[in-house]
Amino acid sequence: MRAAVPLAELTTLRVxxxxxxxxxxxxxxLVATVRELDDAGIPLLLIAGGSNLLISDEGFPGVVVRIATTGVQIFGTAPATSGTSTDSASAGVGTAAATRVKSATAPAEFEAAGAAAGEPFVVADAGAKWDDVVAATVDAGFGGLECLSGIPGSAGxxxxxxxxxxxxxxxGLLRRVRLLDRASGEIRWVEPGExxxxxxxxxxxxxxAAVVLAVEFGLRADGSSAPLEYRELAAALGATEGESRPAALVRAEVLRxxxxxxxxxxxxxxxxxxxxxxxxxxxxxxxxxAAVREAIATSVGPDVSVPTxxxxxxxxxxxxxxxxxxxxGKGFPGPEAPARxxxxxxxALTNRGAATAADLAELARTVRAGVAERFHIGLEPEPVTVGVQL
Ligand SMILES: Cc1cc2nc3c(=O)[nH]c(=O)nc-3n(C[C@H](O)[C@H](O)[C@H](O)COP(=O)(O)OP(=O)(O)OC[C@H]3O[C@@H](n4cnc5c(N)ncnc54)[C@H](O)[C@@H]3O)c2cc1C
Incomplete structure (x- = not known):
């Protein structure tokens, strides 16, 4: 179904x-829609969770393809202490529409990934909510993804x-990505190295060039977290850097x-x-x-230590x-501004309720120019901008 929609409703910046x-x-x-639009030469914009997009107030002059697939499957043998009821099981999670599967072994298509026999893994449709995927793996008793808890948006x-x-x-966690190559129309699993x-x-x-259709991540069979490399997180868990903790504990701390x-x-x-x-x-x-450190020292004083x-x-x-x-500072430019x-x-640049994309772009330009003037460093935007000049 195709209808004109304010894209503000589909983005976390709400513009x-x-x-x-x-x-x-x-x-x-998803595949049929992308192929149809590409064949017709109609510009398309892929949106899933809309949490890494700044789209102009003019909208998008083409078709926005909203990726709303939901399937998630976990394969592997849960550790005895995990509280899961099935061994060597796969379980579907996610929203109501997600696929639910219970089977003893992973289909050959997935085993072809070349992972060590028995290593647990999760396969998620591109549109599955990422944090649901993380939560499901942790609930199933597997570690690996917990440090990426609470990140909005989609798995794809x-x-x-x-x-x-x-x-x-x-x-560092991905096993494979299933891609639709938009030029050739080919669909295949791609290794991270590519x-x-x-x-x-x-x-x-x-x-x-491509649409991500699904992703596959390796998991830790013993339910322990990935090694804790981030000092603030390790300290909060009473661990030294490089140690692991139970994935569920790490997830809770990351969310906090x-x-x-x-x-x-x-x-x-x-x-x-x-x-x-x-x-x-x-x-x-x-x-x-050296030149950047000198500019910083000149600006803020030689004794101030810079996090690097x-x-x-x-x-x-x-x-x-x-x-x-x-x-x-935090809250710049002040309580009356729609974008702060x-x-x-x-x-984080935020919309206080009534901001437009133009307001957010202006704030981004102001911050960027100030940092460039003071420290001779050009900041690069992390979100993808659509019709917005920064
Ligand atoms: C509060 C908050 C906290 C965040 N924290 C983090 C963080 O800690 N670390 C981090 O890395 N990011 C973070 N982000 C950014 C964002 O959540 C991630 O980049 C996320 O992966 C974007 O997913 P999405 O589905 O919302 O993508 P969208 O915003 O929908 O799309 C982003 C880009 O990816 C493209 N795209 C989307 N799906 C596909 C697909 N299936 N195939 C091909 N292209 C596609 C889109 O066309 C667009 O160019 C945060 C965002 C918010 C709002």
């Missing part, structure tokens, strides 16, 4: 003008920007920490009317790090710290 929307609740209809979008949080990235993963990016981001930063969606809390972090942490190439992390090809600086030190920085977290 975006109208467009014709085709909602696809099955993988077959997680490889698009190599979603990450609390020391874990999708690239997806060009980097920090909050992959070959799928800012690209019209995220809620404190306004990073768990809550319709009643405007601090969560956002696209999460609006800017990525800038990675400064090694040969420019080692990164591929350089040093990663904290975007939130830079924004705050450039003069944009979150009152809990300077990295």
């Amino acid at each position: 975006g003008g109208p467009a014709v929307v085709a909602e696809c609740t099955t993988t077959e209809s 979008a997680t490889p698009v920007q190599n979603v990450g949080a609390y020391g874990v990235e999708v690239a 997806l060009g993963f980097g920090y909050r990016t992959s070959i799928l981001k800012h690209s019209d 920490l995220r809620a404190g930063k306004g990073m768990v969606l809550d319709a009643a809390d405007h601090d969560t009317w956002s696209a999460g972090s609006f800017f990525t942490n800038p990675v400064i190439p090694d040969d420019k790090v 992390w080692p990164a591929d090809g350089g040093v990663k600086f904290s975007a939130g710290w830079l924004i705050e030190r450039a003069g944009f 920085l979150s009152t809990k977290h300077t990295l």
